[in-house]
Amino acid sequence: MQVIPRSIYDEEHIMFKKSLEEFVQKELVPHNTQWEKDQMVSRESWLKLGENGYLVMQAPEEYGGLAIDDFRYNAIFTEVLSQAGLAGPAVGYPLHNDIVAPYILHYGSKATLEKYVPKMISGEMILAIAMTEPGAGSDLQGIRTTAEDKGDHYLVNGSKTFITNGYLADLVVVAVKTNPALGAKGISLLVMEADAEGFSKGQPFEKVGLHAQDTCELFFDNVQVPKENLLGGEGEGFKYLMTELAQERLVVGLGAIGAAEGVLRETIQYVQDRQAFGKSIGKFQNTRFKIAEMSTDIAMGRVFADHCLALHNKKELDAATASMIKYRLTDMQCDIADEGVQLHGGYGYIWEYQVARSWADARVQRIYAGTNEIMKELIARKFLGK
Ligand SMILES: Cc1cc2nc3c(=O)[nH]c(=O)nc-3n(C[C@H](O)[C@H](O)[C@H](O)COP(=O)(O)OP(=O)(O)OC[C@H]3O[C@@H](n4cnc5c(N)ncnc54)[C@H](O)[C@@H]3O)c2cc1C
Known part of the structure; x- marks a missing residue:
């Protein structure tokens, strides 16, 4: 749409x-x-x-x-x-x-x-990235998975949780502490093969939405990782994460606007087909106003998304703007999915209907890739400093 x-x-x-x-x-x-x-x-x-x-x-x-x-x-x-x-x-x-x-x-x-x-x-x-741990999500500096230097390899111990593609993953970029005393400067990124000895996976979580997604825990028990699998320099991991996260947030924002467009398309179709009080529910003023509001929000979101995409193609998308698209468009996606469910009446709550799935799938978008509260913090930093 x-x-x-x-x-x-x-x-x-x-x-x-x-x-x-x-x-x-x-x-x-x-x-x-x-x-x-x-x-x-x-x-x-x-x-x-x-x-x-x-x-x-x-x-x-x-x-x-x-x-x-x-x-x-x-x-x-x-x-x-x-x-x-x-x-x-x-x-x-x-x-x-x-x-x-x-x-x-x-x-x-x-x-x-x-x-x-x-x-x-x-x-x-299949690739995955493992940053989050049971005790550290937003506060990435608090991760506890360690990688000990053993000469020609690192010895990795710890665990990760909520890992997208985790169950099917063959190769995982893992955030580890190579020097726990140094905080963010002690974080490094390693590429780990999922069939390495000591690497194990939990069963996929039963989630509220994203049911076709294998999100799971990963466990590392004395996993040996060759030195050549270090990404970039030791202790540089946090810097790399901060550099690459802008693209991740753009992608989440783009997914949000795409999903919102899908909900609008489904809802327009439904309200034209569904009859109540002798006419299609699309004839009621409330329905017409809701479709007007949803499509206007999407139009504004689309302009901003395309703007961010153009900036990114010129390598000019900064952290604050990437945080804006992630936060605003995922909030909007949730609002639009909710309106879509409401306009579908009882059918909107039935899994067989796409709008029900879209509503359940939308919720996590405000949580992962940095919560929307963290996004607001990053935006505020641009204008107010730390
Ligand atoms: C389906 C799914 C897929 C995921 N995929 C991945 C993945 O592939 N790889 C990966 O590494 N992680 C992944 N995650 C983890 C996700 O990124 C974290 O859940 C998220 O960053 C939040 O961390 P947390 O769960 O520890 O919550 P917490 O950090 O404990 O936050 C709890 C609440 O406190 C708020 N809060 C925390 N700090 C602040 C602050 N400074 N100011 C204001 N509010 C604050 C948060 O906004 C939130 O509302 C996934 C999560 C889910 C649910």
């Missing part, structure tokens, strides 16, 4: 979007209900995405990538999946492409790139 004309995409983007929409309808939508029951998407879906060139499109050609340095393609990927109401896939696949892969591509050693990037592109290796 396009509520306003958009000028952000060229002809080639529009063609890419069209063929992706066909792929999504044919290869993903028919499986989503089963994936919700399984609490994860299938491995085959990852391989299909890989075969069709939808994974890590930005990777250099020498590793088999398409070297696409235009984030509008990545944005279309998130937009199309979110608009289709595929909330689980719309979180897990972009996390692989836009949130985890950049750490490996930007900070990985040559050995790491050669070993892993081709399989990240083909879908043979």
Whole structure:
């Protein structure tokens, strides 16, 4: 559903979007209900995405990538999946492409790139990122997972929780303390293979929404990680996280506006079909005003989202603006999903209806990738300092 004309995409983007929409309808939508029951998407879906060139499109050609340095393609990927109401896939696949892969591509050693990037592109290796721990989420400096220097390798001990793609993951970027005495400056990032000895996973959590997403705990019991799997420099992890989190927040904002558009489309259809008091409920003034409000909010959100996307393509999206899109558009997504449920009446509360799923799926968007309260703190810092 396009509520306003958009000028952000060229002809080639529009063609890419069209063929992706066909792929999504044919290869993903028919499986989503089963994936919700399984609490994860299938491995085959990852391989299909890989075969069709939808994974890590930005990777250099020498590793088999398409070297696409235009984030509008990545944005279309998130937009199309979110608009289709595929909330689980719309979180897990972009996390692989836009949130985890950049750490490996930007900070990985040559050995790491050669070993892993081709399989990240083909879908043979699924990626996750593990920062949050049972005792530390917003306050990342408080993580307790340690990586002890043992000469040619690190010895990792600790645990992580709420990890997206965690159950299926083959490769995980893990935030560890290489020097616990140094706080943020003691944090490093390691690439860990999930089949390493001492690495284990919990069962996927039973979540309120995102049922097709395998979110789980990870445990490290004396896991040996080769030194070449350190990303960038030791003690630089926190700095890298702060650099890369802007893109993560943009992606969450883009997912939010896409999902809100999906809810609007479903709701417009429903209120035109549903009859009450001898007419369609779309004829009642309240319904008309709600659709007017929802579409206006989406139009404003879309303008801001496209603005942020354009800034990001010029490498000019700063932390505060990325926090604005994440906070505002996820709040809006929740409001729109709630209005959508209300306009569906009782059917809006039935899982079979897309709007019910969209409502449940929306809620976590205000929590992960940095809570919206933390986003407000980051925005305020720009204007008021720390
Ligand atoms: C479905 C799902 C998927 C996730 N995926 C991942 C993943 O892939 N990788 C990963 O590492 N993590 C992931 N997370 C974790 C997520 O990022 C954290 O849950 C989030 O950052 C909040 O941390 P917390 O749960 O420890 O809450 P807390 O930090 O304990 O926060 C609790 C409350 O206190 C508020 N609060 C905390 N500090 C402040 C402050 N300074 N000012 C104002 N309010 C504050 C918070 O806003 C929140 O309302 C996921 C979580 C979920 C639910």
